[in-house]
Amino acid sequence: MSTTATTAPIFPSFEQVVQGFAGQIGQLREMAPKPTLSDAVRVRRAIDTLIAETNADEAVWLESCIRCGQCTTACHYFQATGETKYAPMRKMNLYRKVYQREIGPFRWWYQLVTREVKLKDLEELQELVYDSCSECGRCTMVCPMGIDTASLVHHQRSALVAAELVPPELAALRMEQKHAGTVFGASADSLRKMVDTIREKAGVIIPLDKERAEIMVLSSAVDLVGNGNGLLATARVMNHLGVDWTVCSDGFESANFGLLSGDMSLWKKQVDPIVAAAQRIGAKMLVIAECGHAYPALRWNPMLKSGELPFEMMYMSEYLGRQAKAGRLQLTPLKGKITYHDPCKTGRRGGAFEEPRAVLKAMDADFVEMPANKEYNWCCGGGAGIFLLERATRLREESFKIKMEQVNITGAETVVVSCASCRLNFEAGRVKNHWDRKVESLVELVAEHLIEDPRAVPINPAQGVRA
Amino acid sequence: MSLLEFARGPAIHWSLIILVAGTIWRLLGVLVLTRGADLSRPRDAFGNFKGYRTVFSRAWPSGEFTTATRYQTGMAYLFHLATLIVVVGIVPHIEFITGLTGASWPGLPNAAGVAFGIIALASLLALILRRIAKPAVYCSNWGDYFAWFVMAAPLVTGMMAFAHLGPRYETMLAIHLLSVALLFAWFPFGKLMHSFWFIFSRAQSGVAYAHKGVRI
Ligand code: SF4
Numbered sequence: 281m282s283t284t285a286t287t288a289p290i291f292p293s294f295e296q297v298v299q300g301f302a303g304q305i306g307q308l309r310e311m312a313p314k315p316t317l318s319d320a321v322r323v324r325r326a327i328d329t330l331i332a333e334t335n336a337d338e339a340v341w342l343e344s345c346i347r348c349g350q351c352t353t354a355c356h357y358f359q360a361t362g363e364t365k366y367a368p369m370r371k372m373n374l375y376r377k378v379y380q381r382e383i384g385p386f387r388w389w390y391q392l393v394t395r396e397v398k399l400k401d402l403e404e405l406q407e408l409v410y411d412s413c414s415e416c417g418r419c420t421m422v423c424p425m426g427i428d429t430a431s432l433v434h435h436q437r438s439a440l441v442a443a444e445l446v447p448p449e450l451a452a453l454r455m456e457q458k459h460a461g462t463v464f465g466a467s468a469d470s471l472r473k474m475v476d477t478i479r480e481k482a483g484v485i486i487p488l489d490k491e492r493a494e495i496m497v498l499s500s501a502v503d504l505v506g507n508g509n510g511l512l513a514t515a516r517v518m519n520h521l522g523v524d525w526t527v528c529s530d531g532f533e534s535a536n537f538g539l540l541s542g543d544m545s546l547w548k549k550q551v552d553p554i555v556a557a558a559q560r561i562g563a564k565m566l567v568i569a570e571c572g573h574a575y576p577a578l579r580w581n582p583m584l585k586s587g588e589l590p591f592e593m594m595y596m597s598e599y600l601g602r603q604a605k606a607g608r609l610q611l612t613p614l615k616g617k618i619t620y621h622d623p624c625k626t627g628r629r630g631g632a633f634e635e636p637r638a639v640l641k642a643m644d645a646d647f648v649e650m651p652a653n654k655e656y657n658w659c660c661g662g663g664a665g666i667f668l669l670e671r672a673t674r675l676r677e678e679s680f681k682i683k684m685e686q687v688n689i690t691g692a693e694t695v696v697v698s699c700a701s702c703r704l705n706f707e708a709g710r711v712k713n714h715w716d717r718k719v720e721s722l723v724e725l726v727a728e729h730l731i732e733d734p735r736a737v738p739i740n741p742a743q744g745v746r747a
Numbered sequence: 748m749s750l751l752e753f754a755r756g757p758a759i760h761w762s763l764i765i766l767v768a769g770t771i772w773r774l775l776g777v778l779v780l781t782r783g784a785d786l787s788r789p790r791d792a793f794g795n796f797k798g799y800r801t802v803f804s805r806a807w808p809s810g811e812f813t814t815a816t817r818y819q820t821g822m823a824y825l826f827h828l829a830t831l832i833v834v835v836g837i838v839p840h841i842e843f844i845t846g847l848t849g850a851s852w853p854g855l856p857n858a859a860g861v862a863f864g865i866i867a868l869a870s871l872l873a874l875i876l877r878r879i880a881k882p883a884v885y886c887s888n889w890g891d892y893f894a895w896f897v898m899a900a901p902l903v904t905g906m907m908a909f910a911h912l913g914p915r916y917e918t919m920l921a922i923h924l925l926s927v928a929l930l931f932a933w934f935p936f937g938k939l940m941h942s943f944w945f946i947f948s949r950a951q952s953g954v955a956y957a958h959k960g961v962r963i
C-alpha cells in the first residue's frame with residue numbers, strides 16, 4: 281500500500297505543475313498552424329458551418345432576444361470588467377446575422393438591408409466566443425427567454441474552426457490531438473511510464489490494460505505530464521474500494537480539444553476509441569477523470585447514443601459520491617472549514633451537484649456553500665479552454681476575483697474543486713493574488729483521507745468515518 | 748374618404764392581415780426547421796418532461812438575481828399588465844372588438860381606464876429611461892427603440908383622444924388608429940414577437956437542462 285505519507289513527495293506540488301504548464305502554453309503559441317485558405321473560402325466555410333448546425337432550437341433562441349439586459353451582469357466577464365463588449369447577448373449577434381441572411385423566414389429582406397459577413401467580422405468574433413465565454417451557462421439562468429447563449433457560442437466556435445480562426449494555443453493542441461492523438465505529448469508511452477513510476481515509487485499498482493474489467497478509468501494529459509498525484513490518488517481510491525478496474529492505453533485521454541475548439545469531427549474521433557475500449561473489456565462503468573469538459577464530451581455527448589451502450593458513464597466526483605453514499609469509502613475526518621466549487625461543465629451544465637457534496641459529508645467536513653452555488657455558481661473564469669489563452673489573461677484574472685470573493689464570504693480555508701482546468705486556474709489565481717486559501721482536488725483529498733485498513737479503526741458505517 | 752375612415756377601414760384591416768400572415772410566416776419559418784436530437788441518455792427517465800416547467804418558472808427571476816433584475820422585471824410586469832387591461836378593458840376598445848368579432852363584455856369606468864393608461868405609459872417610460880441610462884448593460888439596437896416607439900405611440904395618442912386633448916377628436920382618433928395599425932403591421936418583424944417565442948425558447952432550454960438533471 282501507499283507510503284506517500286511518510287516519504288518525500290514523488291511528484292511536484294500543484295503549484296509547480298501550474299508553473300510547468302505556463303511554460304508549455306508559451307510554446308503552443310509558436311506551434312499554432314497558420315491559415316491556408318483564401319479569405320473568401322474561410323468566410324464561406326464559417327457560414328456553411330453555422331447553416332449546417334442551425335436547427336429549430338438555435339433559430340428560436342436567436343429570434344427570442346429582446347435585449348432586456350438581464351444576462352449582462354450575470355456573466356463574470358462583464359461583471360469583472362464592466363466592458364459592454366462582453367455582454368452575453370452580444371456573443372450571438374454575428375450568428376443572428378448569418379441566420380437572418382441565410383435561414384430565417386425573412387432572409388430575402390435581410391440580404392437586402394444587411395452587409396454580408398467579412399473575415400474581419402469573424403476575426404472580431406474570436407474574442408467573444410473563445411476568450412470571453414467559458415460556455416458556463418450562467419446567463420441562461422436569468423434570461424427571461426431562457427436563451428442558451430452557451431450553445432450558440434459553441435456553434436460559433438465550430439464556425440471559427442472552419443474559418444481557421446481558432447486561437448493559437450487551442451489550435452496547436454487541436455492539431456496535436458488530431459494528427460498525433462496526444463495532448464501535451466501525453467501518449468500511451470507516457471501512461472506506461474507513469475504507471476511504472478507510481479508502482480516503483482509509491483508502491484501503488486495500476487492495473488493497466490486488463491483484458492476484462494468492470495470499471496474503466498480515464499486519465500488526462502494534466503495527470504500524465506504534470507500532476508502525477510492525480511493518477512496516483514485515483515489508483516489509491518480504486519484499490520481501496522477493491523473494485524475490478526483498469527486503465528486502457530488505447531483510450532485513456534479525458535481531454536478533448538475537439539469539444540474545446542469546436543471541432544465536431546475531432547470530438548468524435550477522440551471519443552470513439554474510448555467507447556470501443558470500454559466495450560472490448562466488457563466494462564460496466566466508465567469513470568471520467570477530473571477533467572470538467574470530458575463530462576459533456578462523453579457523458580452528455582449528443583452524438584453518442586449512450587442509452588444503448590452496455591456501460592454507464594460517471595464523472596469522478598459522481599462516482600466517488602455514489603461510493604460515499606453507499607458507505608464504501610472509509611474516510612478520516614477533514615479538519616477546518618471547506619467549500620466546494622461546482623465546475624460549470626459538471627454542475628450547471630452537467631447536473632453532478634449532490635455527489636461531490638456527499639463525499640465531503642463522508643469526511644465529516646465543516647462544509648459551507650458559497651453564496652452563489654450549484655446552478656447559480658460563478659465560473660472561475662478559466663473554463664472551456666480559456667485557461668490556455670494568453671490573450672485572455674486579464675479577463676481570466678479579473679473574473680477570478682469574483683470567485684475569490686465568493687470563497688472569502690464562506691470563511692472557508694479550503695476550496696475543493698473537481699476539475700483539472702478549474703484547479704489550474706484557481707492555483708494560478710491563488711499564487712498571483714497571494715490568496716491565503718488552499719485549493720484541493722476532490723479525488724486527491726479522498727486519497728489522503730482513506731482509512732487504509734478499515735478493520736484497524738472502528739467505523740461508523742452510516743457516515744463512513746471514524747466513530 | 749376621410750382620414751378617420753381610412754384609419755378605421757383599410758389601414759386597420761390591412762395591418763391586421765399583415766399581423767396575422769406575418770406572424771404565421773415567421774413562426775412557421777422557424778418551427779418547421781428540424782430539431783437537433785440529443786442522443787445521450789437522460790439523467791432520469793422522465794427528467795426531460797420536467798423541463799417544461801421552465802416555461803412557467805421563468806416568469807419570475809430566481810432569488811439569486813433579485814437585485815440585478817427587480818427594476819426591469821417590476822416595470823416590465825407593470826407595463827404588460829396595465830397595457831393588457833387598457834387594450835381589453837376600456838369601453839371604446841370593447842366596442843371596436845365587438846364590431847370586428849361580435850363578442851362583448853362590460854368595460855372599466857373611465858377614470859380606471861385613464862389610470863391604467865398612465866401606469867402603462869409611465870412604466871414604458873421607466874423602461875426606456877433605464878435602457879438609455881445603461882447602454883453598456885442593454886446593448887440596444889435601433890429595433891429596440893423602434894419597438895418602444897410603436898408601443899408608446901398608441902398609448903399616447905389613445906390617452907389624448909380619450910381625454911380630448913390635441914387636435915379635433917376625429918383627427919386624434921384617426922391618428923390613434925393609425926398608430927395601432929403601425930403596431931400591428933410591425934409586430935411580426937421585430938422583437939414584439941417575443942410574445943410567442945418565449946414559450947418555445949424557455950421550453951427548449953428547460954428540456955435541454957432537465958436532460959442533464961438540472962433545473963433552470
Ligand atoms: S437576458 Fe436573454 S433576452 Fe435579455 S438580453 Fe440577455 S439574452 Fe437577450
Ligand code: SF4
Nearest residue numbers: 355413414416417419
Ligand atoms: S455562458 Fe457564461 S461566460 Fe458565456 S456569456 Fe453566458 S455567463 Fe458569460
